[in-house]
Amino acid sequence: MAYADLYERVRQKTPVPITERDLERVLVGLLQAESLWDLVGLCDVPLAALPPLLEELQRDGLLERRGDRLTLTPSGKELIEEQGWVPPVEARCPRCRGRGIALDEAPYDELLRQFTEIARERPAPRRDFDQGYVTPETTVARVALMRRRGDLDGKRLLVLGDDDLMGLAAALVGTARAITVLEVDPELVAFIRGTAERLGLELDVREHDLRDPLPAELLGAFDAFTTDPVESYDGCRLFLGRGLSGLAGVGGAGYFGLTRHEASLAKWHKLQSWILEQGAAITDCLDRFNEYVNWPYWGEMRASRWLSLEAAPQAIWYRSTLFRLELVAPKAYPNEPFTGSFEDPELATT
Numbered sequence: 001m002a003y004a005d006l007y008e009r010v011r012q013k014t015p016v017p018i019t020e021r022d023l024e025r026v027l028v029g030l031l032q033a034e035s036l037w038d039l040v041g042l043c044d045v046p047l048a049a050l051p052p053l054l055e056e057l058q059r060d061g062l063l064e065r066r067g068d069r070l071t072l073t074p075s076g077k078e079l080i081e082e083q084g085w086v087p088p089v090e091a092r093c094p095r096c097r098g099r100g101i102a103l104d105e106a107p108y109d110e111l112l113r114q115f116t117e118i119a120r121e122r123p124a125p126r127r128d129f130d131q132g133y134v135t136p137e138t139t140v141a142r143v144a145l146m147r148r149r150g151d152l153d154g155k156r157l158l159v160l161g162d163d164d165l166m167g168l169a170a171a172l173v174g175t176a177r178a179i180t181v182l183e184v185d186p187e188l189v190a191f192i193r194g195t196a197e198r199l200g201l202e203l204d205v206r207e208h209d210l211r212d213p214l215p216a217e218l219l220g221a222f223d224a225f226t227t228d229p230v231e232s233y234d235g236c237r238l239f240l241g242r243g244l245s246g247l248a249g250v251g252g253a254g255y256f257g258l259t260r261h262e263a264s265l266a267k268w269h270k271l272q273s274w275i276l277e278q279g280a281a282i283t284d285c286l287d288r289f290n291e292y293v294n295w296p297y298w299g300e301m302r303a304s305r306w307l308s309l310e311a312a313p314q315a316i317w318y319r320s321t322l323f324r325l326e327l328v329a330p331k332a333y334p335n336e337p338f339t340g341s342f343e344d345p346e347l348a349t350t
């Protein structure tokens, strides 16, 4: 079968562990996508696997590319029909965009308005710190979800890396017992600290590199943590490991994001197994909860070179799944300096 041969050729050309299902996702994605940016936003396939995939599709005459425009050829459409594949039927709730959180009524309409105003002044994202922040709606929806799960009101929250300004949004609610923010970027630290002072918000903001162990007084001192890890396997374990070290014990909760753009399902599997081994259960896995504002350095990211992307994206394309974990059987978590790697062939936006 021509299709099996095609998949085999793509697999040989990429270090990313793709499956036959990824080929299906790209092909049906191409039925709906008009441009490369559409496709990466639609198809849930690691970005790093797309260049060889698209190359082989073009080589077999299934796909035509002009600049960033993509068009399936008649034989491309024929192959999809032969396989019996159909595009996923979208039925996202238009009110909450599938998050399950209503932001258009009290108290979150007002929080969103206030937070958007504050976030307008924030420093631009920096490539050297792997920054790329989420929309104000995403930050506020995360805070609302934490409240719905009982992880914010009267609780102690640890924010590990805060280019999403979670600390400020949570502090604006004003119901947490304590909030500590650890952030490596001095400019961002100054912004968060200055804003908190100006608004009279209770927020402990510290300049800290997560590759260094957590300060002793933060160990076991929190009820919940939130973080958006670097998506190498080691990077995820570093960020989540620091969060776990910060939790006080059973019932402690952790929030984090994971993409399909920079993490294959093989990586998801490995990471989820690791999380379970840490004594935590995964209670929430919310597809496309996190939406990221397009960052100015898109042209410098690896994926732009790999895919020879020519123009800036016109709409939000980078999204991630929001996970919540809860500790059931805590262990002693090591608080050692980081010796792993932030590098990984699946990373595409660095």
Ligand SMILES: [Fe+2]
Residues within 6 Å of the ligand: 093, 094, 095, 096, 097, 098, 099, 100, 101
């Ligand atoms: Fe909804």
